[in-house]
Amino acid sequence: MDVLSDVITVARTGRPRSAYVRWHAPWGQQFASVPGSAGFQVILEGSCWLLSPPAAPLRLGAGDVLFVPHGRGHTLADNPATAVTVPACAPDDPELPESCASDSVGQLGRDGPVTVVLCGAYQLDPSRTHPLLLTMPDLIHLPADPGRHPELLAAVQLLAAETGSPRLGTSATVPALLDTLLMYILRIWLAEQPTHGSTTGWAAALNDPAVTAALHAVHRDPAAPWTVAKLAAEAGLSRAAFARRFSALIGQPPLGYLTWWRLTMAARLLQATQAPLRSIAAQVGYTSEFAFANAFKRTHGLAPGAYRRRS
Template sequence: MDVLSDVVAVTRTGRPRSAHVRWHAPWGQEFASVPGSAGFQVILRGSCWLLSPDAEPFQLGTGDVVFLPHGRGHTLADSPGTPVTAAACGPDEVPLSAIHVAGTHVSDTVDRSGDGGPVTVVLCGAYQLDPSRTHPLLLTLPDLIHLPARAGRHPELSAAVSLLAAELENPRLGTDAAVPVLLDALLLYILRIWFNEQSSQVNPTGWAAALNDPPVTAALHAIHRDPASPWTVAKLAAESGLSRAPFARRFALLIGQPPIGYLTWWRMTAAARLLRTSDAPLRSLAAQVGYTSEFAFASAFKRTHGMAPGAYRRKN
């Protein structure tokens, strides 16, 4: 798998949640801050204002996408001065504000009437992430990413939004299978666009630069494609097309840790996911992440996660 696909597949947990919400002005809705989640809002029709505690309000229009990778609290309203409905606290209100913490997949259409004013239709939802193993790629994202609608730009994102909105507004046979797949596609398109835009800027840094740097990207793809391979700095350097020392410096500068440090971190992250989702014997699981010895794997896992693999599997 490529790096971005792997990051989404391994660090996201559970099933994503979504709702198709129609508001009639005047309206205002608070969305609570929920650490360990990533939320999004897509304006399908009309316009509204996004308000957050430490930023100036700004207006959103049809086709605008807002992504909140760290589950930051925020408010949507038809006007900055409209009274706001507090965040919900129970499952009955999931589509409006507690969508981040629902225990099951939510796919719903909600109509909230005001006084018959202009209508705003919003596609809102969230992805649950594993807070203990959040990938550094996601940690570098800002609290809020705004992708304004522009004619002819981001056609893949627009297509995913249209398909998702259609499934939620008019559920049919197969909708329960289609919605999670479309939500994953939406997340990937948002992240792809963000990193592409950042990497096109003058002197990009961090992961935006790393994903646009062929030598480092080649090494990352090698690690993610085959984490069980007996990688060394020299072998990863060969994948990158650089000699050992320049590669190690370049990798550490852009990724924030040495190549073998990242390799070990990723192996332990992949192992945690396998323990949560598979009942494979520990020996088999250890081999999948590059350990020929079950004892060595268990020791490395305990150093990283603070508990033995078996205890982690039982807990999760």
């Protein structure tokens, strides 16, 4: 696994949800704030306005993507002056009823011009959210630009086809396509961040070959007996130079990040599997179950067994 793949895999809980909705003007939909979630809207046809005070209204057109990494509330409407209602089925709510599952096709509004929107949502575990997601702004707008982002356009078109006309295999296809779309959104956002002269932040870190090599090594094999010297060798730097560069970009020292990642992986394994504690401890680099339990409790506030029972 690489860092960006793990950002999605580790933080997500449950099944991603999506809905394909046709809105006929006049319409307005409020998406309530849902902490512990990430959502997106893709404008497939027509246009609408993003209303997110105190920012000025923003017009969205076909092909535009709106990503909401922290579940912030916002509103979409055919016109900034349209009265906004809150429908019973809000597609970015992680607690959607089954009628709004990934094969949902809805139609709202009257008989005015049509706007077609693909909505999706992920439920995230705050205790496992990667710091890369935490550094992202509340709302990210990626304007339609097929020439620059053909892979994003392809993912959107495939999702629109599956959710707009469900068929055999759609239930298996849509979650994979949602993950693909999210991956492309993250790639594009990272690539567009200014890194020249930047000394901190994940965008700068993932554009630094030395730090990226060390991060990939940790994510590829978290159980390895890593030391600062071994990670520096992966990065091709001296121990001191590597430690300074890693800490400056990531915001914590190399072994601090390694410990956080190991215990984040352990939390996921405790929730997703019934593996014995000694097996999980070994998978994340602890030779002693006792040492693992102490480290886990310091980070998560619960012993591993209690954490699993609560989950």
